[in-house]
Structure formats: structure tokens, C-alpha cells
Amino acid sequence: MKEKKQATIGLALIPILVLIVSLFVGIVYLGTDAHMPILIAIIVAASVGIFALGFEWSEIEKGAIETIQMSMQAILILMVIGTVVGTWILAGTVPAMIYYGLKILSPGIFLVATLIICSIVSLATGSSWTTAGTVGIALMGVGQGLGMPPAIVAGAIVSGAYFGDKISPLSDTTNLAPAMAGSTLFEHIKYMLYTTVPSYLIAMVLYAIIGSRYAGNQLDTSNIQIIMDGIAANFNISPLLFIPPLVVIVMVIMKMPALPGLLFGTILGGLFAAIFQGSSFGDILNTAHYGFEIESGVAMVDELLNRGGLDSMMWTVSLILLAMVFGGIMERTGMLHAIAAVILKMAKSTGSLVLATVLTSIAINILAADQYLAIVIPGRMYKATYDERGLEPRLLSRTLEDAGTLTSSLIPWNTCGAYMQSVLLVSPLAYAPYAFLNIINPIVAVFYGYTGITIKKPSTAK
Known part of the structure; x- marks a missing residue:
């Protein structure tokens, strides 16, 4: 057996630099997904481990498998979430959330309404990308009709979209972060509220102040009305359709484990699809597996609702496996x-550790251009230190999302920033100053770290 060498910072940076370069070239110049660039970095990391540090392949393989095992709960939850999304769309639950959310539009509070609407849609779908690419596009048109600067409207859309992406149990990053830190899904979500709600309220006040300058303008809701009419024409909309998510929320409050709670949400979605939309048992099973599909005649409605299903999560699952x-x-x-x-x-202190986690996540979002890696890499880097210092796993998972998830959309070459620019037609550099939630949340996280707000002292942490 070869003698193992201790890794130096120089050797350690080789796979990181290869990852950064391959992601940048692959995503920016070749238009590929992140999977193959990460695979290239895996090969380089394994090669450095074997040829420079003296590890056997069996040891490296064992390390990879053990790390994958840490993410298995998140992967199983993601697969179930795919069935939840599909059945809730088929039942009309997600369409009802969108329909009633769009009704709250008012000229005087347009930016606040935009924040709330995007939050509702993102909470319902667990996807900031879907929110921005559908309702976000419509709201950009409304903002243009009001004479609002596109950057401000885009900032409100991104803030709302990422609020849901951050705390929705249907979101992949919301499942990935606690898996990395050793926390649980619902503990993670509840703990994030301490940083997210104040950040959200501050953002809402700022949007209200900016939006009040446009209160007298006439509201053009034609794009919004198209979506509402398309939904109403294809679904039986009723407030009763809010029952499935409300039941799941109650189960969360009662501390039911995530997997059975979400599975019950899928069952409820299937029952409501049969009762309210007349779906057959075959329709329910196919939608849970392959996702919801509709040709409504309204492109924005089709783009918003044609999603979900167990299969839809396989892209994310494969990316998570490679990152792990x-x-x-x-x-x-x-x-x-x-x-x-x-x-x-x-x-040395808890505050500086939280700051280091935040800055590392932001740096990886900038350098590696992928929010998944901005959660996985710092999560693996700092987990042992959080444990050694007696800090709760949920503090690490919350911090990973406060920085890793929320700052990804502010970077033009990051996959998230590039997507937002492609659908909103506004550069992340232009809307970033107005994406208040995304900016404020990491600052609040660091503030809590230094002041100890919501953080148990190491001597009492469990």
C-alpha cells in the first residue's frame, strides 16, 4: 500500500480550478449543462488523490459512496416532490394558487404585488426558474405598461421567485442544503424563517416606497388576464383546492417526517384531481410519473403548468449525485x-465562521457558476467545524441557502443569472441592486452570526 501524503493547498486547488474552468467553458461557450464539466473535475480530483496523494481507488470510491448516502434522503424527497407537483397541477391546486395570486394586482402596490405573486407561485412550484419564465414575463409587461424601469421590476420578480425557491419544501436546493449539513428538511425550513422573514419584510417596504411613485399610472393587465383566462378555461378553480397544501403545512407543524407527509400530499393531489377535475386513475398515475401536460392554447399557461412528475427530478438528481x-x-x-x-x-468566532461560509458560497457561485456546488462544497468543507464547535447543523444548512441559493441569480455567468437574463431580458448586473431579498438575506445571516440572534451557544447546542 502506498504511503499517503497530506493534501496541500496547491494540490487541493487543482480540481477546484479545473471545475471552474470546465464549468465556465461548458456553460458559457459550449452551452452544455453542468453535469459533464463536473464529471471532468471528478476525474481530475480522483487522479490527484491517486497519483499525487497515494490513495487507492477503493478508498476514493468509498468516500464518494459515503457522501452520496448522506444525500439519499434529499434525493428520495425530490423524487416524491416530482409526484406532488404533477398531481397538484392536475388537481388544479397550483393553478388556483396562481389564479388567486394574480388577482391581488393593484397599481399603487404593483411592486409589492409582484413580490407576493412570485412568492406564491414559487412556493407552489418550488422553482424560481418556472416563476420567472412565466408569471415573471407577464409582470415585466405590466411594469412596462406602468412606465417602471425594467431593472426594478426584474428585481422584485427575482426576490419573490427566490423566496419560494429558498423555503418551499418542493425546491431542490431546500432539500439539498439540510442533506449537506446533517439537518432535516422541515427543521431547516423553520430555521430559515428567522433570516428570511425579516429580509422579506424589509424588501417589501422598499418595494412599497419605490412603487408609490407609480401609484397614479394606469395598470395594463392584459398579459395577466390572458393567464387567468387560460387557467379558468382549463380547470375548475375553487378555494377548496388549497386544502392539500394546507394539510401538508399542518403535518409539518405536527412534525411529521418529510417523506410520509409529501407522499400524503401526492395522494391528496390525486384525490382532488379526480373530484374537481374529473381525472381518471390512469391520468393521476401518468401525471405523477411523467408530469402534467396540457395544450391550453395559451403559451404562457402551457409553459407555467407543463411540469412535475417523478421523471422531471432525474436531471436534478443526477446533478446532485455528481456534485456529491x-x-x-x-x-x-x-x-x-x-x-x-x-x-x-x-x-475563530461563530460570526466569522458564518461569514466564511457566506463568502465561500458566494465565491463558488462566482467561480463555479452553479448554485448546487455553492451548497455542496461549503457544506462539506465546514460541516466538521460546525460540529466540533457545538453549532447546530441547521445553522450551517440555513447559511448555505442564505448565501448559496440567493446570490446565484445575481451573477451574469452563473446558470441562474444567465437564465434570469434570458427570460426577463434584463442583465443581473442591472437588476441586482433591486433584488432586495437576495442582497439583504446574506447580510442578515452574517449579522445573526456575530450577534448570536437565533443561534444556540455552543455549550447548550444539541
Whole structure:
């Protein structure tokens, strides 16, 4: 057996630099997804581990598999979430949320309404991308009719979309972060409310102040009305359709585990689809598996609702598996520890540790251009340190989302920022100053870290 060498910061940075370059070239220039660039980085990380550090392949493989096992609960939840989304759309629950959300539009509070509408849609779908690419496009048109600067409207859309993306149990990042930190889904969501709700309220006040300048303008709701009419023409809309999500919320409050709670949500979705929309048992099963499909004659409605299903989560699951393999190899070979050791020399207090986590997540969003890696890599880097210092796993998971999820859309070359620009037609550099939630939330996280607000002292942490 070869003698193992201790990883140095120089060797540890080789796979990271390869990851950054391959992601940048692959995503920006070749238009590929992040999967193959990450696979290239996996090969390089394994090669460094074997040829430079003296590890056997069996050890590296074991490290990767053990790390994948840590994410299995999140992966299973994601697969169930696909069935929840599909059946809730088929039942009319998600369309009803969107329909009633669009009704609250008012000229004097347009930006606040935009924030709320996008929050509702994103909470219902668990996807900031879907929210921005559908309702967001319609709201951009309304804002243009009011004479509002596109950057301000886009900022409100992104803030609302990422509020739901951050705390919806249907969101992939909301499941991934606690898996990385060793927390649980619903504990993670409840703990995030401490940083997210104040940030959200501050953002709402700022949008109200800006929006009040446009209170006298006439509201053009033609695009919104098209969506509402399209939904009403294809679904039986009723407030009773809010029962499935409300039941799931009650189960969350009663601390039912995520998997059975979400499975029950799928069952409710199927029952409501049969009762309210007349769906057959075959329709329900096919939708739970393959997702919802409709040709309503309204392109925006089709784009908004044609999604969900177990199969729809396989792209995300495969990306998470690859990211976990990369993180597992980096961790098993000691390369993550080498990088973390340099950073942790400067992070002596809880506040500085939270700050280091926030800055690392932001840096990976900038350098690696992918929000999943901005959660996985810092999660694996700092988990042991949080544990050693007696800090709760949910503090790490919350911080990963406060920074990793929310700042991804502010970077033009990040997959999230590039997507937002493609659908909203506004550069992230232009809307970033107005994406108040995305800016404020990481600051609140650091403030809490230094003041100790909501953070149990290490001596009492469990």
C-alpha cells in the first residue's frame, strides 16, 4: 500500500480550478449543462488523490459512496416532490394558487404585488426558474405598461421567485442544503424563517416606497388576464383546492417526517384531481410519473403548468449525485480540509465562521457558476467545524441557502443569472441592486452570526 501524503493547498486547488474552468467553458461557450464539466473535475480530483496523494481507488470510491448516502434522503424527497407537483397541477391546486395570486394586482402596490405573486407561485412550484419564465414575463409587461424601469421590476420578480425557491419544501436546493449539513428538511425550513422573514419584510417596504411613485399610472393587465383566462378555461378553480397544501403545512407543524407527509400530499393531489377535475386513475398515475401536460392554447399557461412528475427530478438528481461524488472525493483525500484550514485560520468566532461560509458560497457561485456546488462544497468543507464547535447543523444548512441559493441569480455567468437574463431580458448586473431579498438575506445571516440572534451557544447546542 502506498504511503499517503497530506493534501496541500496547491494540490487541493487543482480540481477546484479545473471545475471552474470546465464549468465556465461548458456553460458559457459550449452551452452544455453542468453535469459533464463536473464529471471532468471528478476525474481530475480522483487522479490527484491517486497519483499525487497515494490513495487507492477503493478508498476514493468509498468516500464518494459515503457522501452520496448522506444525500439519499434529499434525493428520495425530490423524487416524491416530482409526484406532488404533477398531481397538484392536475388537481388544479397550483393553478388556483396562481389564479388567486394574480388577482391581488393593484397599481399603487404593483411592486409589492409582484413580490407576493412570485412568492406564491414559487412556493407552489418550488422553482424560481418556472416563476420567472412565466408569471415573471407577464409582470415585466405590466411594469412596462406602468412606465417602471425594467431593472426594478426584474428585481422584485427575482426576490419573490427566490423566496419560494429558498423555503418551499418542493425546491431542490431546500432539500439539498439540510442533506449537506446533517439537518432535516422541515427543521431547516423553520430555521430559515428567522433570516428570511425579516429580509422579506424589509424588501417589501422598499418595494412599497419605490412603487408609490407609480401609484397614479394606469395598470395594463392584459398579459395577466390572458393567464387567468387560460387557467379558468382549463380547470375548475375553487378555494377548496388549497386544502392539500394546507394539510401538508399542518403535518409539518405536527412534525411529521418529510417523506410520509409529501407522499400524503401526492395522494391528496390525486384525490382532488379526480373530484374537481374529473381525472381518471390512469391520468393521476401518468401525471405523477411523467408530469402534467396540457395544450391550453395559451403559451404562457402551457409553459407555467407543463411540469412535475417523478421523471422531471432525474436531471436534478443526477446533478446532485455528481456534485456529491466530487465533494466526497475532495473530502476523503483531505483536499477540502486543506482549503478549509486556510480559511478557518481567520474564522475563530461563530460570526466569522458564518461569514466564511457566506463568502465561500458566494465565491463558488462566482467561480463555479452553479448554485448546487455553492451548497455542496461549503457544506462539506465546514460541516466538521460546525460540529466540533457545538453549532447546530441547521445553522450551517440555513447559511448555505442564505448565501448559496440567493446570490446565484445575481451573477451574469452563473446558470441562474444567465437564465434570469434570458427570460426577463434584463442583465443581473442591472437588476441586482433591486433584488432586495437576495442582497439583504446574506447580510442578515452574517449579522445573526456575530450577534448570536437565533443561534444556540455552543455549550447548550444539541
